[in-house]
Amino acid sequence: MRFPYAEVEIESTGAIHDENQRRAASDLVAATGPTDVLVLCHGWNNDIPQARRLYLRLTDNMAAVRPAVPSAASRSLVVIGVLWPSIRWSDEDEVAGGGAGFGDEAAALTDAIAERIEDPTRAARLARLVPKLTGSAQARREFLDALREQVPTAPARLTSEVGAEDSGAEGRRASGSGAEDSGAEDSGAEVDEDPPPAALLAGDPEEVFAEAGGPEVDFGLPERSGGAAGFDVGPPEQRSAGGAAGFGFGLDDVLRRARGLLNITTYYTMKDRAGQVGSGGIAALLSALATTAPQARLHLAGHSFGARAVSAAAVRHPSLHSCTLLQAAFSHHAFAANFNGRGENGFFRPLLASRRLTGPMLITHTVNDRAVGLAYAAASRLARHAGAGLGDENDPYGGLGRNGALKTPEVVQPGGELLDVGGVYHFQAGRVHNLRADSFVRSHGDVGGQQTAYALLGAINSA
Template sequence: MQFPYAEVEIESTGAIHDDAQRRNALGLVAASGATDVLVLCHGWNNDIPQARRLYQRLTDNLAAVRPAVPGAASRTLAVVGALWPSIRWSDEDEVAGGGVGVEDEAAALIGAIATRIEDPARASLLTRLVPRLAESADARQRFLDALREQLPSAPPEPATDAASVDEDPPPPALLDGDEETVFQAMGGPEFDAGLPERTGGAADVGAGGAGEVAGGAADVSFGGAVGMAGGGAAGFGFDLDGVLAKARGVLNVTTYYTMKDRAGKVGSGGIATLLAGLAGAPQGVRLHLAGHSFGARALAAAAARHQRLHSYTLLQGAFSHHAFAVNFNGRGENGMFRTVLADRRLTGPMLVTHTVNDRAVGLAYAAASRLARQAGAGLGDANDPYGGIGRNGALKTPEAVQPGAELLDVGGGYQFQPGRVHNLRADRFVSSHGDVSGRQVAYALYCAIASQ
């Protein structure tokens, strides 16, 4: 690590695991004399080493681009990495497009259960049901019911003002629909609408493998084989291959809402506590937040409870594109985290990387939209009430600067404005949901940190 660095582990309940880590982080910032502190928060992963590798790659690139960042020479940076027990929610193997045998699909589903389900008894039950899913409606219902038991029963954190609501609740069908309704929503050719395959060409893709947090070109889509043969609106067609693919989609969409709940607790609990301590640093440091995937949502929950930040960067955020919106539904209701902008807590810019290459976020919301029985023509895109900020940017948000802004190459001229949202289309440089540690991303982040 090329900057002064400390870590703080946060439990699934939102509590800081060891307060000595928090005190160590505060001491490091004070001793370093830093003018700026960057708090990093990872998204989907399975273990701490993967999160650390993301932080290492991103901060290495921050150091590499620093000479090109206007104003960076006059500021010094310390980094605090938040670590929390998130669960991987995009499949590790690229199976979309078919050609996968029954045994391979069954193995992929069983492997996904092992990595996504933390309760051993529930994981064992789901695994035992896999061989019966194609032939038994009862097995499919039991599979669905077991996954439903881990869904949150209430919003992950209370709204911060009377007009703000949870703009992305679990669709009613996911909570109480029958097994055929839920399984059928996980497939069909509609999932390809507006969700193209990766175009490639991304620069500085992370060096990790397909299962890494920054999976690079090997990163794959939410739900894997969600559009494989054996399903869709024309007929359910319970061939084994199709059902197992759909079961993986059901597993993924329930994992999404479980992690959404946990990210809210982590942010509004441990990270908010950490920020309060950092804000009291003797030298009056400027605070910056940068989160990937669910980590971006955890930081939104923290920012909603903190009074003053300089910058907030969402790297392929895995939450609603209406999270910061005004009157997103035509009923006068605002997004859950509207207060972050409405209360003028940002003294610098908010950056949002978004791309159609992020099939993970796109398909997660496509599944939610199907379950909510929205029109299928624009599944997951900007016209879908269920749409992700990592795919479409922050929508219906008055502070958003003009559309059309892009993530630039190193040395590009950003004109970041205080208190404004800069949606940066990242199609050229971000190839997938996990590809967030490249130099172009680091350059935009450092420009936000150094902005006046």
């Protein structure tokens, strides 16, 4: 690590695991007297060494590109790495399709259960059902019931919390830094903009299996006739007959769909946990750092579910300079005003409406991020929004990591690109910069490269 660095572990409940770590982070900031403090938050991992490798690669690249960033030499930076128990929700091989035969698919599903289900009793229960899924409707029902038990039905509340200044009309308008005034649109309540689809929670298991889709989702195909997203589900009497033939797809497809359901229930579990980690432990950490070094500018950067965690923390904190969301695994309407035409705002709308950012927000997004697109495609099918644009900007279920922030007045138009090192950014305070990253981000986890580091460092050093 080329910058002064400390780590703070946060539990799944949002509590800081060891107050000595928080004190050590504050002591490091006090001892070094930096102009800027960056808090990094991983996502999508269940392995602390993986998180550390991401932090090391990203910060090493920040140090490497620092000479190319105007004014960077005149500022000093301390990095705090957050570690939290996230679950790996979609592997690269799963996104690509995978599974050449029954044995491969069964093994892949069994391995995924072991990796993603934290309760050993539930994991054993699910694993015992795997060999029965292709031939038994009862086994599919029991499998789905076990997954449903762990799906949160509502997101962790961020606050009442966002601060008293948010309750007035003035505090709920877009920042005065050139963004279009969102006016009355911001007077609506913040809601969960991508709740679990009703079918996932209570739908007929045979229909849920059919509509969930598999990991080989092709986002470019038009909708075909006969069932959600073109799968021929068959009439109800066939679906309840108990055999896989009633689905209109082969034996391996049943197992792929089981993995798809495992992914989507993991997604909603991690979505809830990330909110608790952010609004609890990361928010408390920010408060401690601000008290220790009131002269330092605070910055947040998160990857995947970690992007949701830092967004939840940002809503709780009165003043941050920048917030960078790298392939964020949550809704493209999370910062939106009146995203549904009913006057309701995205869950994190207060971060922008109440002028918490003194610098820019950056959001990287790319069609190459099939992991984010996959989860949202499955959610969209279950919500019966399936069509030609599964997971894209026209889909009510679509992700920031795929599409950037939508229906958000502070977004700078036209949208920008993630630039190569040496490119010129014009970041604006209080505004959202959607950076299309197709040229440099090849997958969901590919966020540690020099181009990403250059953009992040540019946001940290922006005026």
